[in-house]
Amino acid sequence: MNFDELEEKMRATPHVAFESLQKIPKVSGVYSAWLEGASRCFYVGSAPTSLKRRIQEHFSGSRAADRFCLYVYDQYVHDKRPNGLNTREVNRLTAVWIRDNIRFKWVEIQKSYVKGLEDKMKRKWKPILKPL
Numbered sequence: 001m002n003f004d005e006l007e008e009k010m011r012a013t014p015h016v017a018f019e020s021l022q023k024i025p026k027v028s029g030v031y032s033a034w035l036e037g038a039s040r041c042f043y044v045g046s047a048p049t050s051l052k053r054r055i056q057e058h059f060s061g062s063r064a065a066d067r068f069c070l071y072v073y074d075q076y077v078h079d080k081r082p083n084g085l086n087t088r089e090v091n092r093l094t095a096v097w098i099r100d101n102i103r104f105k106w107v108e109i110q111k112s113y114v115k116g117l118e119d120k121m122k123r124k125w126k127p128i129l130k131p132l
Helices: 003-012 018-023 051-060 067-080 087-101 111-125
Strands: 029-035 041-047 102-108
Touching (some): 003 111, 041 067, 051 067, 051 087, 051 102, 067 087, 087 102
Antiparallel strands (some): 029 041, 029 102
């Protein structure tokens, strides 16, 4: 698949919320995250083995295991959280924020093409989090 095909498929794919996680396949691919109602891409990532597992990790809110969650926490949750929360509670707040505000799209791609197409998408789409 070339980049133009990836971009066209990604734009045409419907957004998927946490409640529809079961629709995500366990295959390799590239995905994008979108803030609810926003027109600019929030994040671009890749899953060399399982899109479902990778996106499920993002919905977990676990900052130690997932950089996406850490980026979200740093920019959107930290300043609004109550003081005195332990790590589990902070991760729960991060998960709730992600589940309430983020929707995902994905395109299935052979593992050998995933990283190169992810980088091209980041360069062109310039996502809010983690742009190249």
